[in-house]
Amino acid sequence: MSVFSAKAAVARSAAVASRLAGRGATSVPGSVLLQLDQHAIARLAAGLRRGSVVISATNGKTTTAALAGSILARAGITTVDNFAGANMAGGIASALLAARGRAGALSGELGVFEVDEFWLAPVAAELDPRVIVLSNLFRDQLDRYGELETIGERWAGVVAGSSARLVLGADDPLVAYLGVGAQEPLYFGIEDPNVARSTGLAHAADSTQCRRCGGAYRYAHVYVGHLGVYECSNCGLRRPQPGVSAHNVVLEGARSARFELRTPAGSGTVTLALPGLYNVYNALAAAALATALEIPLATIVDGLGAAPAMFGRAELVQIGKRELQILLIKNPAGANEVLRTLALEPGEHDLLGVLNDQIADGRDVSWIWDADFEEFAPRVRHVTCAGTRAPELALRLKYAGVPTTRIALEPNLARALDAAVAAAPEDGKLYALPTYTAMLELREVLGRRGQATNFWDRT
Amino acid sequence: MSAQVVRVCALYPELMNIYADRGNLLMLEQRCRWRGIDFRLSPSTLEAPLRDEHDIYYIGGGQDSDQRLCAADLVARKAPALRAAAARGAIVLGVCGGYQLLGHSYEIGEEHVEGVGLLDVRTVREDGPRLIGNIAITLEEGVLVGFENHAGRTRLGPDQPPLGRVLSGHGNDGHSGFEGARRDNVLGTYIHGPLLPKNAWLCDWLIARALAVEPETLAVLDDALEDAAHASALHAAGR
Known part of the structure; x- marks a missing residue:
């Protein structure tokens, strides 16, 4: 038994103890393992034949990851993932550990991890992902995360230090700006003024000032919070044209949504078993991730349609x-x-x-x-x-x-x-x-x- | 009797609103409306002139970059009107970043930013963590509860009284036992949560002061939920 295998075994027994204690603490074994080996994530992830992808955002991480999982399953790609929700380093190490068989091989080919906004930098450094999906940044838990700009700056550091393909929300100015200077970022966004907010920017909107010059953004359409079609009134910096987009959106109450998905490979009609414009954004993020992984459009459309609502x-x-x-x-x-x-x-x-x-x-x-x-x-x-x-x-x-x-x-x-x-x-x-x-x-x-x-x- | 009116000016409401400052304005508005008091709210944003025609001036907290913009604008354009309003007895209430701006100066990293100096306080940065958590303080008039989250440490000038004494939490600097600052009708505090929803008595105190009456003379409202929310926040602060 290698030293690492011994550590993995110790961490696994912690998982058993935790479950016996009746807690759903999915990050316990991974946290134990990381204490024994701080590079356990990199060591385990090296066994992922197709590498890994990470997804981060203030809102929609879990749903986006689940939708991506549904597409990947249809594409016949097996995954190692943290869809159960623990999304800090311990949770990701736990997911990898749980996928590791006795001989040390992993049960999946591609790692698909949703990552807490604050943990993106250390986790990305360990995983060296192929694709990084960044969707949106809203004010959230200021007591824990600090101000939005602090997270934005941390993310800029991650992007600068990574060779991953970037999949970015075009409609969030702070996120879209991360793609400036990057190699072929793939943007996603909504293209349907009929579902824009009639009242314009939400109260207490975030990211109202241009990242480049500090000027005020002017919005042609606002879809969710500060997500929309914007342009800086001072320097003219505009929302990038999304390569993956939603058109003709139909919101069917609290049950479902439909839209026409357009990608560089063509278009198709998506029927989601999830409601609301925010889930259209989640579906677009998953579709853009799948596009970046070169999964066929028909598989993407099927996968999105097949995903059920989950975890509350x-x-x-x-x-x-x-x-x-x-x-x-x-x-x-x-x-x-x-x-x-x-x-x-x-x-x-x-x-x-x-x-x-x-x-x-x-x-x-x-x-x-x-x-x-x-x-x-x-x-x-x-x-x-x-x-x-x-x-x-x-x-x-x-x-x-x-x-x-x-x-x-x-x-x-x-x-x-x-x-x-x-x-x-x-x-x-x-x-x-x-x-x-x-x-x-x-x-x-x-x-x-x-x-x-x-x-x-x-x- | 002529109709009573409370005129509130919200300073930079679209920038200085990070800790749900809207809740403070909403409390003032509803508690006026339920009593038949005319409530008028005017925003005053960047580059707009400030008029000395309001009973209450409110300024909330913002992100560092937004607060820097507002500080420059406040000093350059609005300070004379705000000082004149305070001098004639208008209420000025600053919460969190707004409190820092009412002092002489504050620091962002190495940068020194001037405030309007209505309160004799200076806010500096020190090594050590942000001061975050539930807080309860005591004033002569009652107890205030809420949440604080600030990196700056605020020091009172020699003759500057605090707003209150810390019962639980950090306060101005984490060790003096003082929270906020008050000079007559100018009040600064780090307490959000927001402040007024968790402390309806202070909201009424402000309304009464704006109307130049005693709080006891205001129409009594059913405050069962207000009292429960205050008790809940007090419990969270461990008191």
Whole structure:
């Protein structure tokens, strides 16, 4: 047994211990391994015959990686991936370790990893990826990540130090600018003014100033937050022309979306089992990644269409006669898109809002005041507020204009779920809007009741 | 009785808004509206002149580069009007970066940036981590709770009183036990969360002061959720 194999075995036993302790801590074995060997990721990744690709963004990493996984499966490419969600160095090392067989060979050819924005630099240095997909940067967890520009600068460092092909969101000025000077970056973006926001830039929009000269961006169309078709009013720096784009977008409520996908290889109609314009962006990112990997267009279209909703991202759960849809919210931009998508469904809605302040959620819950609950407030029939900071969510909704008679406060998640289900009309639908750890907790509660699968049990 | 009106000027709302500063303006607006008080909000952005015609001037926090732009504009274009407004008794409230701008100066890296000097404070950089976390402070009038997240360390001048004393958290510099600064109707604090939603009493105090009445004379509102949110934030701060 080699020294590395011995270390791998130690790390694996940590995984067993962690599972016995009943925690879904998918990063534990990898973190143990990294303590024993700081270059374990590079050592393990060397066994990936087709190399690896990484995906990072504030919003949509997990969904983009899952969509890419669905395309790659159709293309007959086996992957080693972290679709279960742990996306810092420990999670990626865990994914590689889990894929390593007794003889040391890996069970997949291509590594597909979603990487936390902050961890991109060290992880990319270890993986030496073939393709780096960078989609968007929104303000998120300022207590953990710091300011947006700090992340932008870290990413610029990653791009400068890597020989990877870049796949970049054309519609996010901060991200698109990373492609200036790069070798043939592949841009993706939306090309359909009919789905642009009628109200222009979102409140508290990020990245409003030109990366090159500091001038103000002028937008012809805004699609999501500060993503759109822009041009600097001072130096004329424009949004690059996307090589992979979405046209004729049709948003079908909180259930699905359709669009015409155009790539350099031609065009096809994509039907997504995921709702909202934000998921069109995720599909474009996955399609652009697959294009960069030279996967045929027909396979891309099929793969996107076949991908189900997952891990609390528009996931549907049946509770008796009622249907529960889980829509993760974790920052203003993401929450706004979820609310905008919900607003596509007619009538008034029953909600279960769960606001937690664990480290993975961000300890600072201020962000709920930056999310645009105002537009959605008249559509709330009843909302139950839960989580470690439940009263603050209730207060936010009150000031957004939801009458207090429609707001219930129950910090305990299991009890809140029961109350919210009971309050929803029979045969009706309940929308759960949890933050990240609240989403895990909610799935755990549902799992204990046999209504959803614990994500770490997925294989 | 003539209709009451509260006129609020938001300084650089599209740039200095990083910690959900909109929540502070929304609290002022709704709590005025629910009491039948006319609420008027005017933004004053880069290069726009500032008029001395408002009851409350609010400035929030921003990213370093945005704050630098605003600091230059504030000193070059708006300082005389802001000083005149403060001198006649208008309220000036600065939160986080806005608090730093109300002082004499602050530092970004090696760079020294001038503020308007309405508060006798200077903000410097020191070695050590950002000061981040839930915070609770005590004032004569009550307790303020929220969240702080700042790299700068703010030092009070010899005769400059703080806004409050730290019960839990870091405050101005992590060791003095002081948080914020106050000179009559000019207030600066690092507390966001945002500040006013978690501390409805301060919101009412500001409204009353803007109307030149005692807070007790304002119409009583049902504050069950406001009180619960304050208690929740206080609990998070470990008090």
